Amino acid sequence: MIYRSLGTTDIKLSQLGFGAMRLPLTEEYDPTKIDEARAREMLHYAINNGINCIDSAYPYHRQKSEIFLGKALKNGYRGRVYLATKMPLWLVKSRHDPGKYLDEQLLRLQTDVIDMYLLHGLSNNSWKTVQEYEILRFLDEMLRDGKIRYAGFSFHDELPLFKEIVDAYPWTFCLIQLNYVDVDYQAGLEGLEYAYKKGLAVMVMEPLRGGKLANSVPQRVLEIIGRSRWKQTPAQFALRWILNRPEITCVLSGMSTLEQVKENIAFASTEHTGTLATEEFRLYAQAREFYRSRTKVNCTQCGYCLPCPQKIPIPFILELLNDACMYDAFDDSRWMYKVFVKPEYRADKCSKCGECEGKCPQKIPVMECLAEADVLLRQNGDDA
């Protein structure tokens, strides 16, 4: 395993981290049913083979991920890892709540201290929560009291807000979504460089876009990958692009089988920094262009179309539609549509008022796209 510095601290993190968000299940599509025997085997294999960064969060596996880790890190494993988890900002409704959730997380994880504590999924809205309840001051207090060792944040919004947040507090690290397709999405490459220059360690999530860049990869992309000077799987092709960057401390992978753990650890046991040459970057650009050419709707997720009078989450639904078409990921998008969009706010509830189309800077025919999304994303016979 290759290790990289966590910013200016003296900590060396394994360049591959274990994300505890996609653990194996005993029942498909029920995230509460963690297959604990298999998940423990994967976690212990990972730690015994050099991974020392474990990432969880309050809501993962519908609140079961931290509890699982608390149990699985007994017998000396806890002391061998740096444990990261995240404050559920959307649940914070008073000044009392941050402390309440942190104490609950310490109990679940069966530990006295969280090594890396993140504000979860900062966005325009949750950043307001941080200010309203003085959560940055809370982080200072927790650092002083020794309940957390390092403070960071994960991010899901636009680049200008990312820069504002980077500059607002002496963070040790941040966690951004990055992969070779989404180079200018959310914080993107510009955000990566910005945070790095400001002295933050940068960790990366969703390097395989939740698995879409590794599984059911289109023939055209396989051909592009086949032209690389390395013989490699699509997962390795994607991880190589991340680990090539010296600005990245650790890439989190949400592995869901022992085979994936083994493959990814073997890959992360080699130094990849600065190994990509111009010819290789061309291959990534070609694969990116191919995926982008399959974009169904030119939605940039700006949210100008909102609020919809019917409360339809238009950008989210268009993103699911795009994901389904770009990555042939219809099952994933259908599942997300069913689980995350309540029936009363689904695309078929569009009243065709047209307000969204008047506000869309991209001039997207939103009503038509919603109708198409509803047909494609609704599971057979699913109206619940």
Ligand SMILES: NC(=O)c1ccc[n+]([C@@H]2O[C@H](COP(=O)([O-])OP(=O)(O)OC[C@H]3O[C@@H](n4cnc5c(N)ncnc54)[C@H](OP(=O)(O)O)[C@@H]3O)[C@@H](O)[C@H]2O)c1
């Ligand atoms: N803070 C936040 O807002 C936030 C958001 C997202 C993620 N995260 C963290 O970041 C971690 C990483 O994100 P992610 O889980 O989305 O990572 P990811 O690496 O993009 O996706 C993980 C999925 O990729 C597939 N995979 C992994 N290794 C593979 C291999 N060698 N070969 C083939 N397929 C492979 C598996 O999909 P299949 O199971 O389909 O095979 C796995 O479930 C999460 O686990 C979580 O800890 C944080």
